Amino acid sequence: MRGNPQSLSWKPVDCVRCSVPAILYANASPDLELTLTIKPRFLGLGRTAIIEARCARHRTQLEDPYLGCPECSADRPGLDVFRRALGSEDDD
Numbered sequence: 001m002r003g004n005p006q007s008l009s010w011k012p013v014d015c016v017r018c019s020v021p022a023i024l025y026a027n028a029s030p031d032l033e034l035t036l037t038i039k040p041r042f043l044g045l046g047r048t049a050i051i052e053a054r055c056a057r058h059r060t061q062l063e064d065p066y067l068g069c070p071e072c073s074a075d076r077p078g079l080d081v082f083r084r085a086l087g088s089e090d091d092d
């Protein structure tokens with residue numbers, strides 16, 4: 001992960017609530033780019049971590065980091081074979 005100039009400096013406590021490991025576990029895409037931004041909460045009461053996910057290959061912002069990039073999923077040969085087996089390909 002690269003440094004994020006818009007983020008507060010990282011503290012060990014941020015990792016406790018950080019969901020990045022869970023996202024990486026759910027989505028093994030090598031093109032997944034996660035950006036963690038730590039922002040102070042309203043009135044400075046604590047901190048909140050915002051995670052943004054992008055696909056480096058398709059340059060798209062991902063709505064759900066846990067699902068990953070839909071285009072990458074479509075590109076995966078394993079899934080393609082699966083789809084063909086279901087007969088959903090157009091024959092024209």
Ligand SMILES: [Zn+2]
Pocket residue numbers: 031055056057058059069070071072073
């Ligand atoms: Zn992608």
